[in-house]
Amino acid sequence: MKKTILIFGVLALAILALLQLSKYALITGDLKIELVIGGIAIFFFVIGVFIQKRLRNDEVSSQEIDQKQIDAIGLSKREYEVLLEMASGYSNKEIAAHLFVSESTIKTHVSNVFLKLDSKRRTQAIQRAKELHILPF
Amino acid sequence: MKKTILIFGVLALAILALLQLSKYALITGDLKIELVIGGIAIFFFVIGVFIQKRLRNDEVSSQEIDQKQIDAIGLSKREYEVLLEMASGYSNKEIAAHLFVSESTIKTHVSNVFLKLDSKRRTQAIQRAKELHILPF
């Protein structure tokens, strides 16, 4: 948030300076009117795009994976892999094949994931994981 | 897409007209320099925000529910309700309680959903449904 305030402050100063420069450049006749107007137009267009993009990124960032959250929950690397496979719609047997381990192992991992995500079913675990921003989409 | 082209055409004309107007307003001295520059600045800032917003909406819209897709797949209203409950992480028994019907009925609906979404597990059905943009997130 401090960063935002700083950026807007600098921006405001830059705009004021630009306006003054433009004004005197016009009065003294150093620049053509078209050029000044065009420059101002491009400058503010870019600023508009930039600001809107910042707002947009703030929204979208809420849908990105939160590694800190994964650590906080205590999910191990392997458990998280299994969670990803579950969320992709695979069965225990399929996950076992993908990760080259037995189905028993997957069941153990799955049960641990349920404990850590406080859920009783894989669909519920996936839902919780999304709420905690540790799964994409 | 036609709409986009039309909008940009009109916009280009408006910009040209505005530039010419500004130029002559300045030369004839009808307007102060500050006002013209400020107006141009605001105008292009707004355009910048607008265009960026359009791009953003095109991206985000891919995450909205596609009712046409639901119809195309042939999911009935009840089947879609069950799909939503499944995606929320509820068991067949819980869904039955929420919708005030028997678990048998839910099983029937679930099986029909699987047929229509070409899937064998509820997690897979949920995944497919998201790819088809008929589920949020």
Next chain:
DNA sequence: ATAGATTTGGTACTTTAGTATGAGTTCATT
């Protein structure tokens, strides 16, 4: 090197999920 966490895997069991099939009910539409 060793304690602690992770990963792996097994057995035995219970619980859900999912399939197949049939059938009665409701509801909108022709």
Next chain:
DNA sequence: AATGAACTCATACTAAAGTACCAAATCTAT
């Protein structure tokens, strides 16, 4: 009024998921 689609429910299965315990191998950091 009849037809078809949607909704309902049941029985009887099979298959998959999930639980509870135990135990060995491996990795990791002190």
